[in-house]
Amino acid sequence: AQRVTQPEKLLSVFKGAPVELKCNYSYSGSPELFWYVQYSRQRLQLLLRHISRESIKGFTADLNKGETSFHLKKPFAQEEDSAMYYCASRGGNTPLVFGKGTRLSVIA
Amino acid sequence: GAGVSQSPRYKVAKRGQDVALRCDPISGHVSLFWYQQALGQGPEFLTYFQNEAQLDKSGLPSDRFFAERPEGSVSTLKIQRTQQEDSAVYLCASSKLGTTQETQYFGPGTRLLVL
Numbered sequence: 001a002q003r004v005t006q007p008e009k010l011l012s013v014f015k016g017a018p019v020e021l022k023c024n025y026s027y028s029g030s031p032e033l034f035w036y037v038q039y040s041r042q043r044l045q046l047l048l049r050h051i052s053r054e055s056i057k058g059f060t061a062d063l064n065k066g067e068t069s070f071h072l073k074k075p076f077a078q079e080e081d082s083a084m085y086y087c088a089s090r091g092g093n094t095p096l097v098f099g100k101g102t103r104l105s106v107i108a
Numbered sequence: 109g110a111g112v113s114q115s116p117r118y119k120v121a122k123r124g125q126d127v128a129l130r131c132d133p134i135s136g137h138v139s140l141f142w143y144q145q146a147l148g149q150g151p152e153f154l155t156y157f158q159n160e161a162q163l164d165k166s167g168l169p170s171d172r173f174f175a176e177r178p179e180g181s182v183s184t185l186k187i188q189r190t191q192q193e194d195s196a197v198y199l200c201a202s203s204k205l206g207t208t209q210e211t212q213y214f215g216p217g218t219r220l221l222v223l
């Protein structure tokens with residue numbers, strides 16, 4: 001079965017510091033990887049997906065098949081980045097599998 | 109335009125009661141998904157509809173859980189004889205096309221508390 005692991009429940013960084021949210025997946029094939037974000041009092045929304053290879057709100061994520069990782073990175077954290085971040089994977093036609101989430105707190 | 113809406117937003121039920129949770133997807137969206145999110149966990153897939161057809165219900169935890177989408181639009185998730193372990197946020201999501209590869213747009217969720 002697919003599994004997504006986010007080892008950190010809480011990550012606190014200072015404003016302007018780099019941030020990296022870790023995500024590891026288990027899937028033997030070629031999965032689709034996603035990062036979803038939930039800001040306070042808002043609904044879950046897609047932040048980025050690996051096939052788009054895009055940068056959203058300064059965040060990027062690179063799929064590393066050797067390490068089965070899809071870490072989310074931003075060089076300079078902003079206070080408005082404080083939110084709950086979920087990594088998710090999908091293989092073939094299988095449903096989305098989410099990690100348990102990491103709460104990012106950016107301290108001014 | 110309007111996003112995915114869910115009602116009620118909060119529901120308190122006594123153990124053993126039946127509950128019905130409603131999801132209004134984005135107009136015209138073909139696919140509809142239900143997820144269960146327990147406290148401190150990520151969302152977990154329950155079931156998936158393409159129009160009115162329920163194509164995958166592998167995530168429904170027991171036969172007390174039942175979902176329908178009779179006209180291919182609004183969907184209802186029904187939980188019979190609720191148990192305390194059913195307490196969770198129930199999320200609905202929809203996507204435009206009839207594939208699981210499309211971006212899913214989530215509703216605000218229904219928070220169910222079973223006492």
